[in-house]
Amino acid sequence: MIPINKPWLDDDAKQEVLNVLDENALTSPAKNGGKRVQAFENLLKSYLKVKHVIAVNSGTSAIHAALLSLGIKPGDEVLLPSFTFVATANSVVATGAKPVFVDINKNDYTIDVSDVVKKINKNTKAILPVHLYGHPSDMDEINSIAKDNSLKVVEDSCQSLGSLYDQKQTGIMGNLGCFSFYASKVLTTGEGGAIVTSDDDLYEKLLMIRNHGMVNGYDTEIFGLNLRLPEVSAAIGIAQMRKLDKMLEMRKTNAKLLFDGLKKFEQKCLLTLPYEPENKKFNWYLFTIGFKENSQRDLIKNALIKEEIGATVYYDPPIHKTPYYSHSNDLNSDTFLSNTVWAWNHVLSLPVHPLITEADINKILKTFENNLQ
Ligand SMILES: Cc1ncc(COP(=O)(O)O)c(C=O)c1O
Structure with missing residues (x-):
């Protein structure tokens, strides 16, 4: 795995x-x-x-x-x-x-x-x-x-x-x-x-x-x-x-490989990739994609898991939908957070950490190729 x-x-x-x-x-x-x-x-x-x-x-x-x-x-x-x-x-x-x-931005969560x-x-x-x-x-x-x-x-x-x-x-x-x-x-x-x-x-x-x-x-x-x-x-x-600097550099390299390999799916409007705005630099803790369709997100997630790649939805569910928070009138009330609910249903995070290899990344990309059109 x-x-x-x-x-x-x-x-x-x-x-x-x-x-x-x-x-x-x-x-x-x-x-x-x-x-x-x-x-x-x-x-x-x-x-x-x-x-x-x-x-x-x-x-x-x-x-x-x-x-x-x-x-x-x-x-x-x-x-x-x-x-x-x-x-x-x-x-x-x-x-x-x-x-x-409070709700989130749809572009960077x-x-x-x-x-x-x-x-x-x-x-x-x-x-x-x-x-x-x-x-x-x-x-x-x-x-x-x-x-x-x-x-x-x-x-x-x-x-x-x-x-x-x-x-x-x-x-x-x-x-x-x-x-x-x-x-x-x-x-x-x-x-x-x-x-x-x-x-x-x-x-x-x-x-x-x-x-x-x-x-x-x-x-x-x-x-x-x-x-x-x-x-x-x-x-x-x-x-x-x-070795923090080295670990961050390796995450950046892996993120670039994922980004380049997935770009064509963004061009086909099937998903959006994470972009660093000019004034921000990411540490690439996670590489998180927003899919256009919930069904395609789930299909890719399941296909990746079948290939033993730990793709994960952070966060499923968001806090206000967890039993403790949603059942407490004091804590949740009837908050509706449209972008949060959208993100819950459309995001998927991929591994980008220093211990994944280029072969692992190619396996991830291949799974997209085989399942997403
Ligand atoms: C956004 C966020 N807040 C808080 C925490 C809590 O940190 P810890 O697990 O070290 O208690 C975590 C990590 O688990 C987190 O990702």
Whole structure:
């Protein structure tokens, strides 16, 4: 099976992990975290060009902690797309606030800023755009809406490490940015995440939130949890950072091969391919196609799966159609999101990760040739 994503681990990562085991230093409850956590944070800091990085144990924890640090609480509303992984909305619910779902753009599947404006009310406290598939959201417009309405911006950059908007890394343009290092991501620590910010006060708060709200020992000052990243995970992250540029370059090469091979189907108006606008660079976390016909999407998906290629629909269903969210009057109401529903029925993501070979890509292209006309 060619999975949709796969971590690329090597001897360097193994050695880093063995070093942690040899030193018998698996974790640290210190305010600034353990030795490897700090080293991993420093590498991320210089890569992203941001003042502060707080490593945590998942992307979900990162978003939850970011919202807590902003004081998001019951009665507040947070605007976010429904077309994302459910963790984005779950993190809002975990604070007691209400997730309010916003539609997406049909061309790149990121949050539709005109719908953001329509959904702002007196309870709205924050916008939570998602850089889905590694496609950066329209950050200038989002930040300007946030400024005009005194809202905070938390970027869900869980899928977008390495993507650029106006030459800037995603995650550093809002008040806070959140990354995931889950095993499927462009850079992995197994499970893991990070919050980034340039705000000194939020940074100090987040250090506490990561560690039960404590500063020195048992002096809990604010509400916090155990969100610490284990040292073994940070060690894997350090090794992954050394080859991040190479991994991103390989994704780009694979994306180009897919793009060139599928172009003719776009010319026949059977599908649309992912395009990088002039001011955005994708990290090619996923290569996502929009089919004209739902039936052709499903036909190609099934044919690829038969060929053992892990083509996947992200997200089926979108959050507001999941049982938990659609059955809760408080959470979903009767939201109708036309582009979200369209995307749910028409998109398909293909593997583009560094471990697929040119032969695998040719197999994908052949499956299109044999099944799509
Ligand atoms: C868009 C998005 N948000 C949030 C998350 C949550 O990250 P994690 O799985 O590390 O908790 C993920 C990844 O799984 C994601 O893709």
